[in-house]
Amino acid sequence: xxxxxxxxxxxxxxxxxxxxxxxxxxxxxxxxxxxxxxxxxxxxxxxxxxxxxxxxxxxxxxxxxxxxxxxxxxxxxxxxxxxxxxxxxxxxxxxxxxxxxxxxxxxxxxxxxxxxxxxxxxxxxxxxxxxxxxxxxxxxxxxxxxxxxxxxxxxxxxxxxxxxxxxxxxxxxxxxxxxxxxxxxxxxxxxxxxxxxxxxxxxxxxxxxxxxxxxxxxxxxxxxxxxxxxxxxxxxxxxxxxxxxxxxxxxxxxxxxxxxxxxxxxxxxxxxxxxxxxxxxxxxxxxxxxxxxxxxxxxxxxxxxxxxxxxxxxxxxxxxxxxxxxxxx
Numbered sequence: 001x002x003x004x005x006x007x008x009x010x011x012x013x014x015x016x017x018x019x020x021x022x023x024x025x026x027x028x029x030x031x032x033x034x035x036x037x038x039x040x041x042x043x044x045x046x047x048x049x050x051x052x053x054x055x056x057x058x059x060x061x062x063x064x065x066x067x068x069x070x071x072x073x074x075x076x077x078x079x080x081x082x083x084x085x086x087x088x089x090x091x092x093x094x095x096x097x098x099x100x101x102x103x104x105x106x107x108x109x110x111x112x113x114x115x116x117x118x119x120x121x122x123x124x125x126x127x128x129x130x131x132x133x134x135x136x137x138x139x140x141x142x143x144x145x146x147x148x149x150x151x152x153x154x155x156x157x158x159x160x161x162x163x164x165x166x167x168x169x170x171x172x173x174x175x176x177x178x179x180x181x182x183x184x185x186x187x188x189x190x191x192x193x194x195x196x197x198x199x200x201x202x203x204x205x206x207x208x209x210x211x212x213x214x215x216x217x218x219x220x221x222x223x224x225x226x227x228x229x230x231x232x233x234x235x236x237x238x239x240x241x242x243x244x245x246x247x248x249x250x251x252x253x254x255x256x257x258x259x260x261x262x263x264x265x266x267x268x269x270x271x272x273x274x275x276x277x278x279x280x281x282x283x284x285x286x287x288x289x290x291x292x293x294x295x296x297x298x299x300x301x302x303x304x305x306x307x308x309x310x311x312x313x314x315x316x317x318x319x320x321x322x323x324x325x326x327x328x329x
Contacts, residue, residue: 013134014053015068018046043069044116060087063098070117071136076107079130079137081120082151083160085144088133092163092205095156096148104139129178142174149194150187155212157194162208165200172200201225206252207240210297217306219313222250237279239289246317249289250309251279252297288316 021031031048034040041054047069054062067084080088081104083096101117104126129143139147145164149157164171175195182188197215201224202208214221226242226249227235241250279289290312296305 013068015049063087067101070101078103081139082147085138086160088138089141091160094159094205146178150191155209159205159208161198162202210252210292213297213302247320248316252292
C-alpha cells in the first residue's frame, strides 16, 4: 500500500474505496493482487480495508467496518440504526446477525434489503434522534437501545440495554421518553417489557441472560453486584446475584470473567483456585451459592438449571429460618 493510500485509510476510519485507490496510483490489477495475497479485505463492491486492521477487530469492530463501507456507498442521506448503531456506541450485542448492516434512510428512500444492508424507512421526524460519532451519523444511543429491544428476543434486548445503562446510566430517562413517543413502533410491546427489565448493574452478557432465565422460570429476581462483608466489616468479594430472603448467592462464570480477574504473572488455574477460595470465604455465614455458565443457561439446559436453583433457594430458606429460630430460642 503506497503512502498516500495509507494516509487515506487513517483519516477514513480504516477503509478506502476503489476510486480512492486508483487516485493514489493503484490499479485494479494491484488491488486484485493485494486481495489474493491477503493484504487487503473486500468489504463490499468497491470498498476495502487493510487485512491487519480487519483481523485486529472483534466481531462488532468488523461489523462497524462493513457499516462504514455501507454508508459510504449510499447516494442519499442515511444513518446507522438498530444493532449497527448500538455497535457504534460500544453496547454489547447478542444473537444479532452482524453480516447485515442496518441503515435508516433519511432521504425518504424505500425500505429494502440489498447487498448485506437492511434499509429502514423514516416513519416520523428523526432529526432530534440523530448523533454524529467519529464522523458517522447514527440514531441516538437511547433510540439504538429501543430499536434493538423492539426487534430482538428478550435475551438480546436485555443484553444491549443492560450494557447501555452500565456505560451511560443517564440513558434511562431518554429511553423512557422514547417509549412514550414510539408507543406504536413495531415490536413496542416487546420493547417495553425488555427495557423495563434492564439493569445497568449487570456486569456481562452472561449475567444478563441468566437474569432473563430467572424471569422466564419464575425465579425471584435477585439483588445484583452484592458486596459480601465479613464480621470485621472487611469486603470479601462481590457476588453477581444475591437472594436476601434466603441468604443465597449466585455467580455467573464465563471465560471473559476469568480473563478480567487474571492477575499479572498468574496462570488460569491459579485464578480459578483463588476464586474458589474467595467463594468459600463468601459462603461463610450464608446458606448457599449457585453457579451458572453459558451452557447451563442456554435453552436446552435452562429448565434443569432453574429447577435446581429453585430447590437450592428453598433449602437455603429453610436453613435460614431454622437458624433464626435457634438464635431466637
